[in-house]
Amino acid sequence: MIEARTLQGFSDFLPEDMYLRQYLMDTWRHTFESFGYGALDTPALEYEDILMGKYGEEEKLIYRFTDNGDRKVALRYDQTVPLARAVVQHQNDIKFPFKRYQIGKVWRADSPRKGRKREFYQCDADIIGSVSPLADAEILCVIDQGMKTLGLDDYVINLNHRGILEAMMNSWDIPEQFHIEVFRAIDKFDKIGADGVAKELMTRKVPPDAHKKILELLDWKETDIDKVFNFLEKKFGNSPAAQNGITNLRRITELALASKVDPENIFINLNLVRGLDYYTGGVFEVTVPVFGRTALAAGGRYDKLTQAFSNHNLPGVGVGIGFETLYELLKEHPITFPKTAPEILLVAFSNELLADVSNIAAELRAIGKRVMVYPGGAEKMSKQLKYANDLKIPYVLIFGPDEAKAKKIQLKNMETGESQTIKLDELVNKMSVI
Amino acid sequence: MIEARTLQGFSDFLPEDMYLRQYLMDTWRHTFESFGYGALDTPALEYEDILMGKYGEEEKLIYRFTDNGDRKVALRYDQTVPLARAVVQHQNDIKFPFKRYQIGKVWRADSPRKGRKREFYQCDADIIGSVSPLADAEILCVIDQGMKTLGLDDYVINLNHRGILEAMMNSWDIPEQFHIEVFRAIDKFDKIGADGVAKELMTRKVPPDAHKKILELLDWKETDIDKVFNFLEKKFGNSPAAQNGITNLRRITELALASKVDPENIFINLNLVRGLDYYTGGVFEVTVPVFGRTALAAGGRYDKLTQAFSNHNLPGVGVGIGFETLYELLKEHPITFPKTAPEILLVAFSNELLADVSNIAAELRAIGKRVMVYPGGAEKMSKQLKYANDLKIPYVLIFGPDEAKAKKIQLKNMETGESQTIKLDELVNKMSVI
CATH class of the missing domain: 3.40.50.800 (Anticodon-binding domain)
Known part of the structure; x- marks a missing residue:
């Protein structure tokens, strides 16, 4: 007799769990489709070399093995690298700008002791091949529609721009090579607080003259969008790079508001960093204040999606919905939703x-x-x-x-x-x- | 630069393909749900020992490897063994009879040269823990509703019963140990024809006296359900085992017809064998005449689903929809369906x-x-x-x-x-x- 059991970090979901999970998937799927995104399905298994070299340190979490035909294969670690691979592979069949969504399982050999799952769903929507701020704005509208459908009307999109962050660093005379160090320090603010960040800046040998400015930034509280942009223009507008970022972010915000996103749902958060090497323009993280600081969705603009597979680089902008986080939170804080259970x-x-x-x-x-x-x-x-x-x-x-x-x-x-x-x-x- | 490519037997599905695939999944999902089936989601990876010893010869097609934690793991080969595992593992949380459906990917290291995919979807519905012919009949009604929703109104359920098959063998004085040999030979009829079956019976050393009866059976053409049951009762009714099978199949058919299945959609096909060791009662295969003999769905009643994981055996009845077959056929023979594409x-x-x-x-x-x-x-x-x-x-x-x-x-x-x-x-x- 074999003991009936599942691997650590892997779960069965019985019908009672599935009602909410399916409702969440259906909600995001229909939201994406109402904006004209099309579904993409990619294999669970990829050639190992498609995935390797894409995730830095985290690469060690990839499930890899040699198959019966002596091929080195790997289980999908996220949906972004397969998207890049698919976009290049099918570039002659795809019409650009390409709006696609994907809701599927990914696998990571992470430590279940830290509460991490080894199998979980990702839920992503991206627009590939457009540099228009309209695309960035639309991603915010997608989030707005999805969150409101779930009844999470008081969500907040924390919005920032990599161009503005860079320009601020420059205006504070922080040499280029320290920017990433500063970003890393700021990124830990939620976990280690202002004192922790101050210590990090010391350890990372960021020039001391800039510490005060950086720490002031952490205390950012202004919620009036116009005031923020006016402040930024006054303070950094003489740098063309900063002005570009400010203009871009202002336009993104403007177009999102025109599409009925409420200004109260947008918080220009100047200390949001999000993804060190990947993003190049607007970046955002979505929270729901009653649920604390946990990000329920995140994303931004990137330039080099396809660089590993093609010389022809494609710009894009997208969002990843934190499907499992959303599921866990809404299990704890139940919402009313139409169940597909027998009536x-x-x-x-x-x-x-x-x-x-x-x-x-x-x-x-x-x-x-x-x-x-x-x-x-x-x-x-x-x-x-x-x-x-x-x-x-x-x-x-x-x-x-x-x-x-x-x-x-x-x-x-x-x-x-x-x-x-x-x-x-x-x-x-x-x-x-x- | 890494070449953007997928493994043989694995495919990307772009939005243009996904419209039909999603429509098929949605149709079966909503059909299952309209009968009160609940969704089950099980992991892609299982402990190897959960899957081994369940698939006979085919076991060599299982993707197996050792993970980073030195555990022997395997990719899901079908959804039936994980169902059995989950039913035993969660027996205290599940209310029986348990009606579940599952639509998910499975993986088999099969030969792509034979047109076989290494990753494909299965789409199954089962009722676990009921011996009532009502459950068998309902499975036929589920098929009826799904096929009609797809516009395949002229589908045919080829229906037979293992009890009747066994009783026929006995009445023809074929010793027990040859039954499985006869079933194997009959099962090849579609591929090798009557002459081929005759040869198989010789090779397998089935007693020659029975050959004529078996070959007559292959020519079975009677479509009138009542006539078939009357014929069976006259011919084999004096055997209690046969009478049990006939009564059971008659009742299943009666209840399906009461639920508005059209008698023209049911063909009592006395030479249908289907799954040698697994099924124990009613068995069926669904075809659509204009698509030839390809089975678009198949299933039946089984008794020993949970035997590998528990001493407490659970009876069940279920259907597997041939999702990929249906997809390929409806791509070749397009139907009109509501696309979720932008309007x-x-x-x-x-x-x-x-x-x-x-x-x-x-x-x-x-x-x-x-x-x-x-x-x-x-x-x-x-x-x-x-x-x-x-x-x-x-x-x-x-x-x-x-x-x-x-x-x-x-x-x-x-x-x-x-x-x-x-x-x-x-x-x-x-x-x-x-």
Whole structure:
């Protein structure tokens, strides 16, 4: 006998978990589709060399092995590298700008002790081949629509721009080679606080003259978007690089607001760094204040997506939804959502009535209801009602010999316990409005 | 530079392919859900010992490797063994009878030269923990609803029963140890014809007295369900085992017909064998005559799903939809289906109008339309129209300076080429009925 068990970091999801997971996937899928993004599906297994050299230190977390044909293969670590690979491989079939979304599993041999999963879903949307700020703005609108559909109306997009960050560093006379050190230090602010960042700046030997300015930045609180841009222009506008970044971010914001994003949902957060080497323009992280500082989505603009596979580089902008984070948070803080669970259980009273009951079920399915006939057959009534209860099925229809004779059926509301008798030929009409 | 390529037997699916694939997945998912099946998601990776010893000869096709933690792991080969594992592992959380469906990828290191994919989707629905013929009948109803939704109304369920097959063998005095040999020979009928089966029976040393009866069976053509059952009862009814099988299959058929399955869709096919060791009761294979003999779905009743993981055996009945076969066939024989592709492209005329255009797009999305603003920004009109054409977007909305002044917008039907001008404040109403 083999013990039934799953690998650490891997999980089964039973129907009770899947209702919320599917609702989240459906919500993002329909959001992406309502903006015209098309789905992409890429293999779980790739040639190892497609993935290697793309993830720095993290590369050691890739599941790699040699297959039966002596090929070195690897399990998908994220959906971004396969996107880059696919865009180059199918460049003659793809129409650019290419708007694609992908919702799929990825695998990382990470430490489950830190609460990390080894198998989890990613949920990404990207626009490849456009440099227009319209594309950046649209990504913000996608987030807006998705979050509002989930009822998370008070979400905040923390928005910054790599060009502005760079220009600030320059204006503070921080030499180029220290920029990444400063970014790394700032990036830890949430975890180590201002004192921690100050220490990091020392350790990383960032020129001391700039420390005060950097620490001031960490205290950034201004929420009025216009005031922020005016401040930035006054302070850094004489640098053409800074002005470019400011103009770009102002335009992105303007277009997002024109698409009905509420200004209260956007916070120009000058200490947001996000992804050290990858992003080149606008960057953002989405939080929901009642859930704390956990990022529920993040992304930005990048320039070198395809550089590993092609000399022809393609610019892009995109968002990754933190699917598993969102799932865990909404499990803890339940929301109301349309479950795809069965709505009606038909109780099979006796073997003689099973055919009639099956027929009634078919009629109710034909009007779009999710209907189960108790799958054990004509078992004890109490057992069938307990089943409806256990599965949280809201309505039970009982069809016994008396009902059959009278051409009626009994409807029981499992929440209130109330029962009523309905004429068989009125059942479909009656149930269609329930 | 790394060459952008996929492993043999693995494929990318671009949006143009995904519309049909998603439609098929959605159709089966909603069909399963309308009968009250709940989704199950199991890991792609399992402990190797969960999968080994379950697939006979085919076991060599399992992708196996040793992970970083020195664990022997394997990629999911099908969804049935993980279902058995999950049912035993979560037996205290699951309410039986357990109706679950699963649509997911599986991996087999098969020969791509034979047209076999190494990564493909399976799409299964099962009822675990019920011996009632109602469960068997429901599986047939699920197939009926799914096939009809796909417009494949003239599908045929080839239906047989292992009990009847066994009883026939016994009545022909074929010793028990030859039954499996006979089944193997019959199972090859489609490929090798009657002469081939005759030869197989010789080679397998099946007692010659029975050959004629077996070969007669291969010629089975009677389509009238009642006549078949009457014939069977007359011929084999004196054997209690045969009578059990006949009664069971008659009841399954009766209940399926009561649920509005058309008798023309059911063919009691006495030479259907299907899965040598696994099935124990009703078995079936679904074909669509215009597509030839390819099975588009198959399944039946089994008794020993959980035997590898538990002493407590659970009976079940289920169906596997041949997702990839269905996809390939419907790609060759296109059907009409609701695509989730963008419906409207908003043409951005100039940078000054981008904000207005974004606003109009948001209003159209709010009434449920799938709307793209041309993601490249305000590029040449001809380029934007070509994009709509390439992506087969049926409607284009053009908002230029003249339209802005007149508070109107131009609607272009890309199929007919016709244009009309619409007042801006009437646009949402107008588009809602398109």
